[in-house]
Amino acid sequence: MRAPPSGFGPALSALLGPRWRTDAAALDAFAPGAGGDDRPAGIALPASADEVAALVRICRQHGAAVVARGAGTSSTGSARPVGGGVLVSFERMRRILAIEPANRIAVVEPGATNAEVQAALAPHGLFWPPDPASAETCTVGGNLACNAGGPRTVKYGATRDNVLGLAAVTGTGELVRLGSATTKDATGYDLTRVVVGSEGTLALIVEATLKLAPLPAARAGLRAFYADAASAAAAVARLMAQPVAPSMLEFMDATSLRLAREVGGAELPEAGALLLIEADGDPATLPRALDALEAAARGAGLLGLERAADQARAGRLWAARKALSHAQRAIAPAKLNEDVVVPVARIPDLVEAIQALSRRHAIPIIAFGHAGNGNLHANILYDPADPGQHARAHAALPELFATVLALGGTLSGEHGIGLAKRDYMRAAFDAPTLALMHAVKRAFDPDGILNPGKVLPPLADA
Ligand SMILES: Cc1cc2nc3c(=O)[nH]c(=O)nc-3n(C[C@H](O)[C@H](O)[C@H](O)COP(=O)(O)OP(=O)(O)OC[C@H]3O[C@@H](n4cnc5c(N)ncnc54)[C@H](O)[C@@H]3O)c2cc1C
Secondary structure, rough: OOOOOOOOOHHHHHHHHHHHHHOHHHHHHHOOOOHHOOOOEEEEEEOOOHHHHHHHHHHHHOOOOOOEEEOOOOOOOOOOOOOOOEEOOOOOOOOOOEHHHOOOEEEOOOOOOOHHHHHHHHHEEEEEOOOOOOOOOOOOHHHHHHOOOOHHHHHHOOOHOOOOEEEEEEEEOOEEEEEOOOOOOOOOHHHHHHHHOOOOOOEEEEEEEEEEOOOOOEEEEEEEOOOHHHHHHHHHHHHHOOOOOEEEEEEHHHHHHHHHHHHHOOOOOOOOOOEEEEEOOOOHHHHHHHHHHHHOOOOOOOOEEEEOOHHHHHHOOOHHHHHHHHHHHHHHOOOEEEEOOHHHHHHHHHHHHHHHHHHHHHHOOOOOOOOOOOOOEEEEEEEOOHHHHHHHHHHHHHHHHHHHOOOOOEEOOOOOOOOOOOHHHHHHOOOHHHHHHHHHHHHHHOOOOOOOOOOOOOHHHH
């Protein structure tokens, strides 16, 4: 067995002083549960881009792995220091460097949380569209690295659509500047979009120029119940085909609704599916926008529709979605939390396949989420202490991915690939495409030190 790389500790200590931490308290805080070979050698807490570049050069010299860490909320194991190495936390790099309303941009360091950025932007009447449910804790660096999204993606796009430029440190320890601070740019290869979503495998992001949107003055919503998933999906297709873009278009299947009602205590009628629809914009024109969305929501299979004319009432309609989160935890201590995507028109096929999978493996699977993007959370609920349930949940997973790919979909809409889905990349991409991805990885990180083992399956078996 190859000895783990060593010798970089004194150099990192000289570079970072007390911000190179090897004590158990730091290792437990930043890499909880990482034991044995997966325990990082230490935690680096750089305070500047130059320090990040210098630490990567030290690690490269010693052949040590470098794993970036934001808030550690990734559900795919992407921030886990597999095989040890140096965990780089960006918590000391969280400054909001500039907010330029005239240019609709903000320049931020990666360790700022999504919520901190939104709070700084609000007084300027602006916001940054990515809205993961983890916004209070997750960092902009993590959002960029995972191409995070949320309910608003249907109108405003995901992280990749809302970043103009990056400063990043490659695996050779060089600081590169990608993209620009302008909203139009036809200059060379778009490496910003390559690094966004690369999960720390190509470069460490040290600064980002974010593209901002004006904060809508008002929101209003609808809640529509349908007899079945097919009727709801037909409504989604109608909603997406008309000119008023919903600012949220969320779906819950029959199992999710039952769980939210019977376990989560939400006040919900019996139905085969639910759509939560929101519009945002100017208070003067919002009622007309809501009329258009309501007209599109109406159609075959509609059982009932409630309208919330303002934000407070719209919030109450959303209670079913919140109840679902609590209900899941109440019935199963663990879940395989997938975020698959299919073309909107294939949502009924996906929901039907998920229900069949649930029956075949005798395990609860719920489907809900961002219907306007065809991005559904398929959560396989199980008790890890029950070996039978554990085995059945993990047996259902490859079948779920095979179904999604057969429906013309993709493995992940917002959580990314990490370690958990890495080996399914062979099913999602052909060998030449995977080989090209490996070539891109080598161009950024010739020695393979950045977040090794994540995203791409080993080339030999690719
Ligand atoms: C309760 C909960 C709800 C969630 N809801 C959503 C949701 O609605 N939508 C959604 O998209 N996701 C969601 N997530 C997943 C997760 O929060 C997001 O993927 C988030 O973007 C991760 O940010 P983080 O700061 O925690 O990153 P981490 O988990 O620390 O890291 C994630 C990845 O980013 C890399 N990384 C971090 N910082 C940098 C950097 N500066 N440079 C390069 N690479 C970096 C890491 O190496 C790792 O590969 C949720 C998670 C939880 C726990």
